[in-house]
Amino acid sequence: MDSSVGPTRQLLRLRGRSYVAFVFAPVVPIVGWLEEVDATLARSPNFFVGKPIVLDLSAVDLSQSAISHLIKSIEQRNIRVLGLEGVDHVHVDAGMPPLLTGGRPCALQPAEPQPPKRETKPQETSLLLDSPVRSGQSVIFTEGDVTVLGSVGSGAEIVAGGSIHVYGALRGRAMAGVNGNSSARIYCQKIEAELIAIDGYYQTAEELDGSLRSKPAQARLEGKIMRVTPLN
Amino acid sequence: MAKVLVVTSGKGGVGKTTSTAAMGAALAQAGQKVVVIDFDVGLRNLDLVMGAERRVVFDLINVVQGVAKLPQALIRDKRLENLWLLPASQTKDKEALTEEGVGRIIEELRGTCDWVLCDSPAGIERGAMLAMRFADEAIIVTNPEVSSVRDSDRIIGMLDSKTVRAEKGERVEKHVLIARYDPARAARGEMITIDDILEILATPLLGIIPESQDVLRASNIGSPVTINSPASVAARAYADATKRLLGEKVPMMVPHERKGLINLLLGRRAA
Numbered sequence A: 001m002d003s004s005v006g007p008t009r010q011l012l013r014l015r016g017r018s019y020v021a022f023v024f025a026p027v028v029p030i031v032g033w034l035e036e037v038d039a040t041l042a043r044s045p046n047f048f049v050g051k052p053i054v055l056d057l058s059a060v061d062l063s064q065s066a067i068s069h070l071i072k073s074i075e076q077r078n079i080r081v082l083g084l085e086g087v088d089h090v091h092v093d094a095g096m097p098p099l100l101t102g103g104r105p106c107a108l109q110p111a112e113p114q115p116p117k118r119e120t121k122p123q124e125t126s127l128l129l130d131s132p133v134r135s136g137q138s139v140i141f142t143e144g145d146v147t148v149l150g151s152v153g154s155g156a157e158i159v160a161g162g163s164i165h166v167y168g169a170l171r172g173r174a175m176a177g178v179n180g181n182s183s184a185r186i187y188c189q190k191i192e193a194e195l196i197a198i199d200g201y202y203q204t205a206e207e208l209d210g211s212l213r214s215k216p217a218q219a220r221l222e223g224k225i226m227r228v229t230p231l232n
Numbered sequence B: 001m002a003k004v005l006v007v008t009s010g011k012g013g014v015g016k017t018t019s020t021a022a023m024g025a026a027l028a029q030a031g032q033k034v035v036v037i038d039f040d041v042g043l044r045n046l047d048l049v050m051g052a053e054r055r056v057v058f059d060l061i062n063v064v065q066g067v068a069k070l071p072q073a074l075i076r077d078k079r080l081e082n083l084w085l086l087p088a089s090q091t092k093d094k095e096a097l098t099e100e101g102v103g104r105i106i107e108e109l110r111g112t113c114d115w116v117l118c119d120s121p122a123g124i125e126r127g128a129m130l131a132m133r134f135a136d137e138a139i140i141v142t143n144p145e146v147s148s149v150r151d152s153d154r155i156i157g158m159l160d161s162k163t164v165r166a167e168k169g170e171r172v173e174k175h176v177l178i179a180r181y182d183p184a185r186a187a188r189g190e191m192i193t194i195d196d197i198l199e200i201l202a203t204p205l206l207g208i209i210p211e212s213q214d215v216l217r218a219s220n221i222g223s224p225v226t227i228n229s230p231a232s233v234a235a236r237a238y239a240d241a242t243k244r245l246l247g248e249k250v251p252m253m254v255p256h257e258r259k260g261l262i263n264l265l266l267g268r269r270a271a
Helices: A030-043 A064-076 B016-029 B046-050 B060-064 B097-112 B126-133 B147-158 B183-186 B196-200 B211-222 B235-245 B261-270
Strands: A022-023 A053-055 A079-087 A125-129 A138-139 A145-148 A157-160 A164-170 A173-176 A186-191 A195-197 A201-204 A217-222 A225-230 B003-008 B034-038 B083-086 B115-119 B137-142 B171-179 B205-211
Touching: A030 A064, A053 A064, A064 A079, A064 B235, A125 A138, A125 B261, A138 A145, A145 A157, A157 A164, A164 A173, A173 A186, A173 B196, A195 A217, A195 A225, A201 A225, A217 B097, B003 B016, B003 B126, B016 B034, B016 B046, B016 B083, B016 B097, B016 B115, B016 B137, B016 B171, B016 B211, B016 B235, B034 B046, B060 B097, B097 B115, B115 B126, B126 B147, B126 B211, B137 B147, B137 B196, B147 B171, B171 B196, B171 B235, B196 B205, B211 B235
Parallel strands: A022 A053, A053 A079, A125 A145, A138 A157, A145 A164, A157 A173, A164 A186, A173 A195, B003 B115, B003 B137, B034 B083, B034 B115, B137 B171, B171 B205
Antiparallel strands: A186 A217, A195 A201, A217 A225
16 A cells, blocks of 8 residues: 655646847947937936847847847846857857847837826626515626526516526516527526526427426526426 | 505505505504505505405505695594594596605604505505505415416515615515405315415514405495404404504414304214
């Protein structure tokens, strides 16, 4: 009998993810280009705050020490260099940011001042009814599920974009998935429904299996066929 | 401050008017100052059941239209001095009934008596809506039949949405009164059971009134059964329901078939 349990090994999980970064492409003369950067910083000192950049060196031919000097000059201006691009790996030493490949250009919108976010309530996706739904009442909620804590009376009607849950007897009509949601279902504690429908497919009380009557049941669609099965 | 109670059902012929008269009289017998109002404009009956049909001068519509003052239209019962009737009009069109006018009458009565009983017409039209509009409490009269129970369910839904109280976010206190209960048919399983009715309506039970010749006889001679034959089973059931309405705890009696003397003798002989 082996009761010892070896140390469980954590699996190392790697995930790919892509980000948008600014790319600097210095041109010769480097000194002139750095003056341009300084001019930009003078106009808007916070322009590069929180925006790490990638240095694209394909337009210039620099030695390893020149690259190292350029990176230092940029970092002195409080701009962080995330990586290098367009340079042979022999010119890159361990102290430099890593060499990046596979970058794709993308259009960058100048950051427009965001309109102040309006306090909007998140869209309700379910409706809870605390009392029975009486004969003649019609509850229509196309945004999602409807839950009734009580019965749905004969002659009452529930229309839901999602599923319908009735914690009581369902004696009226229940129409789920009216927006074309064929995975919507209908659940109730006592099925005595006049009509149940999911995504347009319906069944009347007459077609309902008599052995299910007054029992907990769920209805769902299997292709184009409605299946009403006992719950639990 | 009076309590305004609507007696309603949705379905016709279930016993609203009979129950209004019987319970109005029973409340008056219990010392309460009661006004019963007939809202069935065009088909008034409450005056007949109360035995006041020959004393009608002004009616509800006259008061609504300002032709008569409320005290002129109220008819005092001859047997009970603290029971009044405001009859409906038999000739006028029911469109003459306005919410503003009814509201004014109810407001005036609230200050002067203990109970205002509104006898609702059948249906869910204007008359029925205005009868329940200002109610604080409601008695839903139901017969043990599926059609009656479903109509009651509909009316309960309206009490929860179309009344002034409901619109203010308050509750109308609701009671179910099961009328025309036939113990013999119930024993044979020919009627929907009381448990089923209460399960469907999800509303507390106020009383069970048996189908009774005493009730029919009382209606025909224009005297509420609680005045005409107070010892009868139906009258006692109404009296018990009235006590519950006044907040007393009275055990619920389910009417059962009384064995005739012959049956009893046969039963003994067989034993």
